[in-house]
């Protein structure tokens with residue numbers, strides 16, 4: 001099996017590193033547009049094999065899509081990251097054309113490919129990849145909710161003094177500072193509702209800190225994060241290539257689910273060898289439904305920009 005990662009920058013390289021360490025495929029292809037960059041990163045990672053004991057091969061290529069031929073999955077991380085003070089949405093002008101071009105090139109060489117889109121603004125980039133390639137909806141997956149849910153579990157773990165692994169908590173909606181929806185009423189600590197152990201004030205703070213998780217790191221680091229994004233992308237790939245049927249929040253094309261049409265938005269899905277295989281409809285209360293509809297409106301406005309800038 002072959003897995004391709006496009007973009008050998010912070011997130012792409014970390015994703016590839018997690019994939020080879022976990023031996024998710026015999027061959028991993030890392031592709032970047034910058035001459036020699038992916039080759040260098042791939043060589044560096046290959047030199048950890050003797051220490052870490054993995055057998056996966058990783059090769060780096062400069063914009064040569066013929067080397068990606070026959071990939072089962074590709075993760076698209078190419079494009080600009082935000083700088084402190086920016087929103088993810090401000091990246092659309094540069095990233096839309098990059099993502100469109102990359103998705104089309106991947107498909108030319110791997111007609112059965114499943115695409116995992118990471119580049120921001122992620123929900124809109126996922127929608128663009130779907131519309132540009134015409135791939136069946138189940139084979140286009142936006143990675144954002146998996147990361148946001150992991151950050152949500154981190155925030156809960158800090159307040160509760162609990163292990164993040166004992167916490168079950170998901171974030172649905174858009175992958176934006178104001179569009180994500182951490183579902184605290186549905187979150188559990190080994191099946192006990194976390195709301196039993198937290199004041200209203202604490203719950204509000206956890207939700208707010210989760211929503212600005214990416215912005216907080218961008219301010220601290222000077223560019224956006226990569227360790228948790230890379231681990232999240234690799235976890236999504238693992239569930240697909242190992243047919244694990246794990247439940248993740250991912251940005252998928254909605255056709256009536258959650259009251260939404262013609263939009264990619266984060267909802268709980270089962271990920272397996274066919275891509276996203278099933279959407280789980282959660283029983284949302286009226287407040288949550290209204291917040292989800294508002295999140296959809298904001299993402300739809302971004303999708304409309306694709307036409308204005310000629311990307312769709």
Ligand SMILES: NC(=O)c1ccc[n+]([C@@H]2O[C@H](COP(=O)([O-])OP(=O)(O)OC[C@H]3O[C@@H](n4cnc5c(N)ncnc54)[C@H](O)[C@@H]3O)[C@@H](O)[C@H]2O)c1
Pocket residue numbers: 006007008009010011012031032033034037077078079080081082088091095098101102117118119120122143144147175223224225226229
């Ligand atoms: N969805 C998420 O949860 C999530 C999480 C983190 C980052 N991101 C997004 O991922 C993207 C990458 O972030 P990063 O920190 O790795 O940035 P980065 O600048 O470190 O890496 C991006 C890489 O893309 C490459 N690139 C640009 N155009 C290309 C093209 N046409 N073909 C191939 N490669 C190309 C660049 O040369 C660069 O190496 C950003 O848009 C960022 O906002 C999303």
Ligand SMILES: O=C(O)C[C@H](O)C(=O)O
Pocket residue numbers: 081082088120147175213214215218224225229
């Ligand atoms: O915050 C960003 O811009 C990058 C990414 O979407 C993240 O959440 O880390």
